[in-house]
Amino acid sequence: MVSFTLRRLLSTVLVLWAVVTLTFFAIRLLPGDPVTVLISQGGGSAEDIADLREELGLNDPVPIQYLRFLADLVRGDLGNSLVSRRPVSVAIAEQLPHTLALATSATVISVVVGISLGVLAATHEGSWIDQLSITLAVLGVSVPILLSGLLFILLFSLVLGWLPATGQGTWRHLVMPSLVLSLASTGTIARLVRTQMLEVLPQEYVTVARAKGLQERVIFWRHALRNALIPVVTIIGLQFGALLGGTVVTESLFSRRGIGRLVVDAISWKDYPLVQGVVILGAAIYVVVNLMVDLSYGLLDPRIRRG
Amino acid sequence: MLLERYSPVGVVSLVVIVVIALSMLLAPWLTPYDPLAMDPQSQLMPPSPAHPLGTDLFGRDVLTRVLYGGRVSLSVGVLAALLAAVPGLLLGLLSGFYGGIFDQVVMRLTDVALAFPSLILSLGVVAILEPGLVNVTIAVGLAGIPGYVRLVRGSVLKVKETLYVEAAQAIGCSKRRILVRHVLPNIAASVLVLATMDVAWAILRATSLSFLGLGAQPPTPEWGAMIDAGRELLRVAPWVSLAPSGVMMLAVLSVNLLGDALRDALDPRAQSH
Numbered sequence: 001m002v003s004f005t006l007r008r009l010l011s012t013v014l015v016l017w018a019v020v021t022l023t024f025f026a027i028r029l030l031p032g033d034p035v036t037v038l039i040s041q042g043g044g045s046a047e048d049i050a051d052l053r054e055e056l057g058l059n060d061p062v063p064i065q066y067l068r069f070l071a072d073l074v075r076g077d078l079g080n081s082l083v084s085r086r087p088v089s090v091a092i093a094e095q096l097p098h099t100l101a102l103a104t105s106a107t108v109i110s111v112v113v114g115i116s117l118g119v120l121a122a123t124h125e126g127s128w129i130d131q132l133s134i135t136l137a138v139l140g141v142s143v144p145i146l147l148s149g150l151l152f153i154l155l156f157s158l159v160l161g162w163l164p165a166t167g168q169g170t171w172r173h174l175v176m177p178s179l180v181l182s183l184a185s186t187g188t189i190a191r192l193v194r195t196q197m198l199e200v201l202p203q204e205y206v207t208v209a210r211a212k213g214l215q216e217r218v219i220f221w222r223h224a225l226r227n228a229l230i231p232v233v234t235i236i237g238l239q240f241g242a243l244l245g246g247t248v249v250t251e252s253l254f255s256r257r258g259i260g261r262l263v264v265d266a267i268s269w270k271d272y273p274l275v276q277g278v279v280i281l282g283a284a285i286y287v288v289v290n291l292m293v294d295l296s297y298g299l300l301d302p303r304i305r306r307g
Numbered sequence: 308m309l310l311e312r313y314s315p316v317g318v319v320s321l322v323v324i325v326v327i328a329l330s331m332l333l334a335p336w337l338t339p340y341d342p343l344a345m346d347p348q349s350q351l352m353p354p355s356p357a358h359p360l361g362t363d364l365f366g367r368d369v370l371t372r373v374l375y376g377g378r379v380s381l382s383v384g385v386l387a388a389l390l391a392a393v394p395g396l397l398l399g400l401l402s403g404f405y406g407g408i409f410d411q412v413v414m415r416l417t418d419v420a421l422a423f424p425s426l427i428l429s430l431g432v433v434a435i436l437e438p439g440l441v442n443v444t445i446a447v448g449l450a451g452i453p454g455y456v457r458l459v460r461g462s463v464l465k466v467k468e469t470l471y472v473e474a475a476q477a478i479g480c481s482k483r484r485i486l487v488r489h490v491l492p493n494i495a496a497s498v499l500v501l502a503t504m505d506v507a508w509a510i511l512r513a514t515s516l517s518f519l520g521l522g523a524q525p526p527t528p529e530w531g532a533m534i535d536a537g538r539e540l541l542r543v544a545p546w547v548s549l550a551p552s553g554v555m556m557l558a559v560l561s562v563n564l565l566g567d568a569l570r571d572a573l574d575p576r577a578q579s580h
Contacts, residue, residue, distance in 0.1 A: 018419040026435060142560045144511055146518060146534050147552040150541060154549075158542050165541075245426025249515050253538065264519050267434045275434040282427035 012291045019283045078277040083269050088277040098258035099247050105178035110185035118193025140187025149180045149253040166255035181250045185239040192235050196228035237293030241286045317568025320561035327558050331377035340368035342375040342528040351544045361546040369550050376528040383444050384510030390448025392502045395455020403463030404486050420453040433521050443522035447512045462494040496573035503566035507559045530555045
């Protein structure tokens, strides 16, 4: 387990380095450096431009720029925004809590509801409960955020008046966006849990547990589910990437502040350092979450721990 | 062989797709209105016989715009899927079949590409190429490539181990011949299934990017841009945003169901969950 963890950590560091390097060169090797962009937007005299080139270090050879970029990065310095001139790390830090709140609550909803729905369907295989759960899961996967979000706002804000349609601040603002964002993952998890449970339930140790006279509830939740869980945990990690992407659309739909709004604005303003920062951060979060998922296999399955 | 295992769901979704595609193609003959011409006399009119899906803020017929918008959204989806499938297939084939350093390089690059959440990757590409419909298509296509490389390479590795490839080698077939005549036909089914699903995904992704204001710009009729424009009008004129998003869901859902049916028909071993 120790060597597995170490190897996994090392490969994570390598992937992160590759992500950072790829992002750096992709943004620099393409036509149009940020300064030309600023000029084309009508900003500043020749002197300003020279100053800005110097300030951004664009006069140095690219390898030097790259090394400086890496050195800054490990200290948490992502450079300054071209538009606001504030540090990118500060701009991101301001918006990140909003996005994390949304992504986390959506993850919690999809894990809790998805697993419950999947277990419910599997334990009532073939009945109307199973049919209903499958239908709900398929709907969750198929209805795009752009439709479910509109329908939720229409129903819960405009018709029923239960929840605010836009903005943020209280938990009531968070309910609808997280629900809408969670739908696809909930459906995916529910379908997978059902398949996994149906594979596990006919196995002998389940029969043994029944023969011991254990309650069905205990059999399902403690014996069957735990053994069905590893593929589910993998999917939860992968779904987190989709969720991170989904926050961008969700934030826009519900007019919420957050990383999504930040990056869309940055793209429109051609604020490359800010875009670069968000892209690197998004990949880093996703990579680390999937590292945690891989490491959790050992906790879920003692065989992996020993092997 | 397809007909023996056809599923009713697959047939229905295929019919829906054909109907949607035809009505977008035939839009100029199906509706008397212009998707761009404004009509101040008929702003935000609710659905009626004259305007089955109502009118928008500028008095344009929403049904007309949904139909013309479908042309944009569907072709962007199909193009982006092709843009992902062709390079992905080639890279995966060569990488899996020839192995070696080329394979190592391709796989490491794929790993790195998959480390980005796909929307973030698309956003990054749009940022570099500048917003716009063409660049959104490229961005969505590029983000799809790693998925194909993984799938194709894995399938090639499996096929390479089979007896019939060994037999082909034994009778002296060239590598090229084995690749084209034996490996390719055996992975075609799974690539076709992925490509079908990918069209749905690409439509959704491209619509989202336009919704965010990074793709089609108003007044171009495009589903994402229409949803964005109608979002603020949800209280007074819900049809403006619900019509394009409803049709989009219908298109995406039927393409996905067709993909499911294709998978069940072409590859009975692969089970859906």
